Amino acid sequence: xxxxxxxxxxxxxxxxxxxxxxxxxxxxxxxxxxxxxxxxxxxxxxxxxxxxxxxxxxxxxxxxxxxxxxxxxxxxxxxxxxxxxxxxxxxxxxxxxxxxxxxxxxxxxxxxxxxxxxxxxxxxxxxxxxxxxxxxxxxxxxxxxxxxxxxxxxxxxxxxxxxxxxxxxxxxxxxxxxxxxxxxxxxxxxxxxxxxxxxxxxxxxxxxxxxxxxxxxxxxxxxxxxxxxxxxxxxxxxxxxxxxxxxxxxxxxxxxxxxxxxxxxxxxxxxxxxxxxxxxxxxxxxxxxxxxxxxxxxxxxxxxxxxxxxxxxxxxxxxxxx
Amino acid sequence: xxxxxxxxxxxxxxxxxxxxxxxxxxxxxxxxxxxxxxxxxxxxxxxxxxxxxxxxxxxxxxxxxxxxxxxxxxxxxxxxxxxxxxxxxxxxxxxxxxxxxxxxxxxxxxxxxxxxxxxxxxxxxxxxxxxxxxxxxxxxxxxxxxxxxxxxxxxxxxxxxxxxxxxxxxxxxxxxxxxxxxxxxxxxxxxxxxxxxxxxxxxxxxxxxxxxxxxxxxxxxxxxxxxxxxxxxxxxxxxxxxxxxxxxxxxxxxxxxxxxxxxxxxxxxxxxxxxxxxxxxxxxxxxxxxxxxxxxxxxxxxxxxxxxxxxxxxxxxxx
Numbered sequence: 001x002x003x004x005x006x007x008x009x010x011x012x013x014x015x016x017x018x019x020x021x022x023x024x025x026x027x028x029x030x031x032x033x034x035x036x037x038x039x040x041x042x043x044x045x046x047x048x049x050x051x052x053x054x055x056x057x058x059x060x061x062x063x064x065x066x067x068x069x070x071x072x073x074x075x076x077x078x079x080x081x082x083x084x085x086x087x088x089x090x091x092x093x094x095x096x097x098x099x100x101x102x103x104x105x106x107x108x109x110x111x112x113x114x115x116x117x118x119x120x121x122x123x124x125x126x127x128x129x130x131x132x133x134x135x136x137x138x139x140x141x142x143x144x145x146x147x148x149x150x151x152x153x154x155x156x157x158x159x160x161x162x163x164x165x166x167x168x169x170x171x172x173x174x175x176x177x178x179x180x181x182x183x184x185x186x187x188x189x190x191x192x193x194x195x196x197x198x199x200x201x202x203x204x205x206x207x208x209x210x211x212x213x214x215x216x217x218x219x220x221x222x223x224x225x226x227x228x229x230x231x232x233x234x235x236x237x238x239x240x241x242x243x244x245x246x247x248x249x250x251x252x253x254x255x256x257x258x259x260x261x262x263x264x265x266x267x268x269x270x271x272x273x274x275x276x277x278x279x280x281x282x283x284x285x286x287x288x289x290x291x292x293x294x295x296x297x298x299x300x301x302x303x304x305x306x307x308x309x310x311x312x313x314x315x316x317x318x319x320x321x322x
Numbered sequence: 323x324x325x326x327x328x329x330x331x332x333x334x335x336x337x338x339x340x341x342x343x344x345x346x347x348x349x350x351x352x353x354x355x356x357x358x359x360x361x362x363x364x365x366x367x368x369x370x371x372x373x374x375x376x377x378x379x380x381x382x383x384x385x386x387x388x389x390x391x392x393x394x395x396x397x398x399x400x401x402x403x404x405x406x407x408x409x410x411x412x413x414x415x416x417x418x419x420x421x422x423x424x425x426x427x428x429x430x431x432x433x434x435x436x437x438x439x440x441x442x443x444x445x446x447x448x449x450x451x452x453x454x455x456x457x458x459x460x461x462x463x464x465x466x467x468x469x470x471x472x473x474x475x476x477x478x479x480x481x482x483x484x485x486x487x488x489x490x491x492x493x494x495x496x497x498x499x500x501x502x503x504x505x506x507x508x509x510x511x512x513x514x515x516x517x518x519x520x521x522x523x524x525x526x527x528x529x530x531x532x533x534x535x536x537x538x539x540x541x542x543x544x545x546x547x548x549x550x551x552x553x554x555x556x557x558x559x560x561x562x563x564x565x566x567x568x569x570x571x572x573x574x575x576x577x578x579x580x581x582x583x584x585x586x587x588x589x590x591x592x593x594x595x596x597x598x599x600x601x602x603x604x605x606x607x608x609x610x611x612x613x614x615x616x617x618x619x620x621x622x623x624x625x626x627x628x629x630x631x632x633x634x635x636x637x638x639x640x641x
Contacts (some may be wrong), residue, residue, distance in 0.1 A: 142500040160341050166597055167350075167583060175602045176352035202353070231531045248463065256584055260599070272465075279471055290490060293468040300463035308459070 022237075027314040032309020035302035042299060046116045049109035058089055061110045061269060065101035070285045072096050073104075096287045098278070104291060111269040111292070115299075118185055118254050118270065119247040125189025126246055127239060130196025133158070135227045137197070138204020155201070158194045166191050170253065174262045181264045184257065188250050194240050203235035237314035244307030248300045255296055271296050327435060327630060334622040335524075345614045346388050349607055378403055378607075391611060404606045413594065419488065420582060420593035426513035428574065431520040434522060438521075439528025446533060457527075458522035470515045470588045477511060485511045487590045512589040516582060520574070527570070531563040538562070565636055568628045575617075575624040 021064035029032050052058040067081040073096040077087045088094075088103045095104035133154050170187050177183045207213060208231070216226045232239075255272030257263040259279075264270045271292045278288030375381045379390050394400040400409040438458075442451040461469075477485050477565035484490050490504050534540065536559060544558045545551075582595035594613065 023344055123471075142485070156337065156340075160337060160344065163337070163341055163621045164345070164614065165617045168595075168614070168617070171583065171599065172349060172602055172614075173352060176349070227326065235462075250462075252465055259467045259584065260587065275465070275468060282471060282475070287472065289468070293465065296468070297460065297464045304459050312409055 023186070026252040026309050027066070029312065030310045030311075031305050035306040035309070038302045039299075039306060042112070042116070042267070042302070045109070050113040053106055058105035059103065059109055061102060061106035062267065063102060065097070068093075068097050068101040069099055069199065070097065070281070071101075071289075073287050095291050098199045098274075098285070098288055099281060104274070104288065107269045107274055108271070108291065108295065111271045111274055114181070114264060115251055115270045115272065116247075118181065118264065119186075119250040121185040122188040122192070122250040123243050123246040125186060126193045126196060127243055129190065129241075130193035130242075131200050131228075131232060131239065133193070134200025135204060137231065138201040139208055139223070139227050139231070140203075141205070141208075151201075154197070158197055161194050164191075170257070171260065171262065174257060179262065179265045181268055184254060184262075184264060187214050188253055190242075192249070194245060196239060198289040199238035199242060200232075200235050203238065204231060207231050207234055215263070237310075241307050241311040241314065244303055244310060245248035248303035248307065251296065251300055251303075271299075323635070326633075327626075330448045330626055330629065334626060338618060338622060341618045342392070342476070342611075342615055343388065345618075346391065347499055349610055350384055350387065362383075383421055394608075395612060395615070400608050400612065402601075402606055402609055404601075404604050404609075409608050409612050412597065412609065413616065415521060415552075416592060416594045416597045418587075419591065420595070422509060422587075423513055423516065423582065423591060423593060426509060427517040427520070430517040431524055434517070435524035436528055439525040440532055440555070440560065442525070442529045443532030443536060451529075454525065461518050461522040466515065466519065466584050469518070470585065473511060473515060483507045485589065488592065495555065508589075511580075512585055512591055515589075517523060524570070527567070528563070531566060532559065535559045535563040551581045568631050568635060569625075571624065571628055574618045625640065 026036070028064045049059075053061050063086050065079070065086055068077075068079055071093050073094065075093045075096065077091045077093065079087075082101075088106070093103055093105070095108060098104055098107070137151045137154040141149060143150050145153065170191055173187045174184060177187075213226060213231060214231050221230070251271070254263055254270060254302035255275060258270065258272030258276040261276075263272050263276070266273070275289060276294065278285070278292060282289050372381070380389055382390070390399070395409075398408065398410055401407065402409055402412060438454050442454045445451055467571040474485055477483060485508060488505070488508055489501070490508070493501055493504055496504075536555075540562075541554060541559055544554045549558075582591075582593055583599050584595075585591070585597060587594045598610065598613045600606075601613070
């Protein structure tokens with residue numbers, strides 16, 4: 001008997017970790033896998049963009065050349081009025097210039113890091129609040145405070161938050177607060193955590209009665225450690241998916257706020273405010289609209305496809321049979 | 323059943339009270355009072371500001387202001403800070419403008435999403451499925467105002483029709499037919515634009531619901547009985563797949579106000595979203611609060627109705 005089991009084990013392929021296994025499923029989805037590497041490339045671009053526009057200024061987004069405004073993309077620099085030290089890098093306007101003669105390529109490069117950090121910080125806040133409330137509601141769900149349970153209090157609060165028209169609420173708060181990039185990140189984060197909290201709670205309801213939690217409890221490990229170190233990593237799959245999709249929607253929300261004039265304010269360039277400034281010159285300089293517009297489309301699409309690929313890969317019904 | 327409905331209504335009323343308290347607190351605690359909208363005006367003296375604040379009860383403590391607001395709201399006495407018009411009248415007027423936009427957008431959404439989703443689910447992994455998946459992701463990912471600008475330019479350049487506003491200015495004397503054609507043109511494009519994202523999301527849901535139902539045993543039974551394929555899919559499959567969408571209907575209602583801000587702004591459509599946006603700019607607290615409150619009421623009523631409908635439609639659900 002034991003012999004047959006060992007032979008079976010010998011024949012079976014070496015078992016892989018959860019993430020390795022899911023990673024292999026993700027790889028089969030070409031679009032999601034491609035978007036993942038595109039996003040990695042984008043992160044690198046954002047990092048180098050920040051360095052090259054802020055610290056080692058190779059592409060200067062702030063140089064104003066009034067004689068050079070509204071030049072179409074790929075125009076070679078040959079002005080005699082503008083001093084030579086204000087010439088764009090490599091002597092060419094890769095994405096053209098805007099209404100102040102600023103280099104759109106440099107501005108887009110600067111905007112990459114700002115737009116992505118709006119997305120990531122907002123999602124960071126969303127995850128922190130969502131995991132916290134979801135974890136508390138899931139773990140301490142049966143504890144009673146007076147006549148209602150903790151779970152009821154938190155989930156009713158989630159229901160209350162879901163009743164607000166989100167974009168209207170964001171607009172109200174952003175319009176009333178002084179304009180600042182941090183306010184936008186915080187407000188987007190604080191109005192989008194409800195989905196995460198629900199996912200985490202649902203996972204925790206299944207996890208809290210499992211053996212490893214009981215084992216951790218028997219070792220007198222503090223409860224916050226059980227929740228955040230032992231249980232959260234086991235509930236991470238839906239969180240990862242909603243985080244990826246959350247970045248996409250945060251970037252879109254920021255661009256919509258920019259359109260209404262409440263987005264990230266100049267001098268910070270984001271894709272959203274380059275787009276909403278550019279739309280005023282749609283007929284004279286269409287590239288000012290199309291370049292940021294299609295960049296947002298492409299990046300948000302990549303986040304959405306990647307998130308959807310992750311959702312499919314983490315679906316327990318999917319097996320590595322290929 | 324009656325018990326269930328009564329309990330649900332009771333819970334929702336409590337929820338509504340909390341919502342109104344929270345939104346009142348958010349709006350009033352945020353910096354920027356109505357009296358401070360025009361700080362550079364030299365004619366505004368300190369005593370004027372004091373008088374304005376007293377007139378709007380802004381100098382009272384927060385909970386007193388809340389009581390004033392609720393009392394005025396339910397007696398219909400609530401007046402806008404900006405022009406002293408009754409709030410309910412203003413909102414009702416804008417609601418009548420928003421309603422056709424919302425109804426047509428919802429109609430477009432549901433009429434497009436279902437055929438696309440069903441076809442994608444039935445022909446899984448076909449070219450149609452793959453391309454509709456990709457296109458719906460692309461439509462979700464594009465900023466709404468960017469797409470709207472592209473469409474406006476396209477419409478104006480190729481068809482030579484004006485699409486901004488509710489009607490073309492100066493057509494008051496034109497014949498009825500001409501005027502209604504004009505209205506239809508002005509209505510279609512904004513409705514289509516605000517329907518696009520919803521269509522993309524909904525068609526994904528329809529697809530996943532349908533493909534789940536298609537693998538059920540009763541589908542195999544229906545086929546084994548020798549029923550024609552159309553009847554299997556639409557009578558046995560679609561009916562079961564439809565159930566979750568009753569719930570979704572209640573959740574689309576907040577879009578009536580919140581989701582329409584951008585599109586009403588682009589198409590200069592004098593609807594509720596734009597009213598809210600203007601109220602925010604003017605710090606017109608009664609309008610902001612009442613709009614928020616009404617959205618919450620609509621959501622809660624919508625979810626209640628869909629809960630009840632769900633129970634009526636699906637005999638498996640018991641109370």
